Amino acid sequence: MRLRNKPWAVKLVQEHPESVIDRPDPTQKIDWSKRFADISKPLEIEVGPGKGKFITTMAEKHPEKNFVALELQMTAAGIILRSKLAQNLPNLQILCADAANIDCFFKKHSANTIYLNFSDPWPKTRHEKRRLTYKTFLQKYQTVLQENGQIQFKTDNAGLFAYSLQSMNNYGMHFDFVTVDLHNEKEDILTSNIETEYEHKFASQGNPIYALHADFGVK
Numbered sequence: 001m002r003l004r005n006k007p008w009a010v011k012l013v014q015e016h017p018e019s020v021i022d023r024p025d026p027t028q029k030i031d032w033s034k035r036f037a038d039i040s041k042p043l044e045i046e047v048g049p050g051k052g053k054f055i056t057t058m059a060e061k062h063p064e065k066n067f068v069a070l071e072l073q074m075t076a077a078g079i080i081l082r083s084k085l086a087q088n089l090p091n092l093q094i095l096c097a098d099a100a101n102i103d104c105f106f107k108k109h110s111a112n113t114i115y116l117n118f119s120d121p122w123p124k125t126r127h128e129k130r131r132l133t134y135k136t137f138l139q140k141y142q143t144v145l146q147e148n149g150q151i152q153f154k155t156d157n158a159g160l161f162a163y164s165l166q167s168m169n170n171y172g173m174h175f176d177f178v179t180v181d182l183h184n185e186k187e188d189i190l191t192s193n194i195e196t197e198y199e200h201k202f203a204s205q206g207n208p209i210y211a212l213h214a215d216f217g218v219k
């Protein structure tokens with residue numbers, strides 16, 4: 001998804017370096033202890049949050065955790081920042097960067113969950129390496145996640161879901177939860193689900209939502 005460029009979003013990002021790290025140097029680790037009031041809280045990362053409904057809702061509901069929104073597009077980063085400021089979410093930081101460098105920005109084994117929500121499907125075989133569940137991405141997530149840390153993935157795209165199951169299985173990951181119809185799951189699963197913008201759109205069109213939780217097992 002490519003958002004139309006919004007000059008106000010770029011300006012807002014530039015005015016708030018305390019909340020957004022804009023295209024950092026991948027050779028330098030980020031000192032997150034300078035950005036979160038309490039670094040001992042569990043850290044959760046969403047890769048590709050888009051306009052950020054999921055991550056801002058999570059940050060609001062879970063003040064006992066720290067969140068990082070890792071988003072490629074500056075306009076999306078600005079939209080998330082606007083919500084962060086409006087909702088007053090000190091436990092949310094925005095990292096405007098490519099997830100291909102995720103292992104450069106976080107200490108080893110420092111996060112306990114990585115969320116991949118409605119990632120771009122890149123259906124052409126020649127673009128396989130860009131899919132956020134390609135093996136090189138899985139390897140980087142493994143570096144960043146704690147032992148028993150989880151990847152939580154949701155999509156409306158059957159092809160990307162099948163591909164991701166296969167890619168994670170080939171990598172030796174364990175599946176803790178898999179569904180091909182998240183919105184018709186049991187009540188407790190439904191009540192804990194936080195919808196994303198894409199999820200709301202596709203589910204309201206009657207499309208099934210696929211989801212999985214997977215971990216790398218104890219190394």
Ligand SMILES: C[S@@+](CC[C@H](N)C(=O)[O-])C[C@H]1O[C@@H](n2cnc3c(N)ncnc32)[C@H](O)[C@@H]1O
Pocket residue numbers: 001047048049050051052070071072073076097098099100117118119120196197198199
């Ligand atoms: C299809 S949108 C989904 C947005 C949101 N997660 C949702 O469910 O509504 C995918 C988002 O992932 C971001 N993205 C794609 N590749 C990325 C990468 N390598 N690193 C960081 N963000 C990425 C895009 O900029 C876009 O905002």
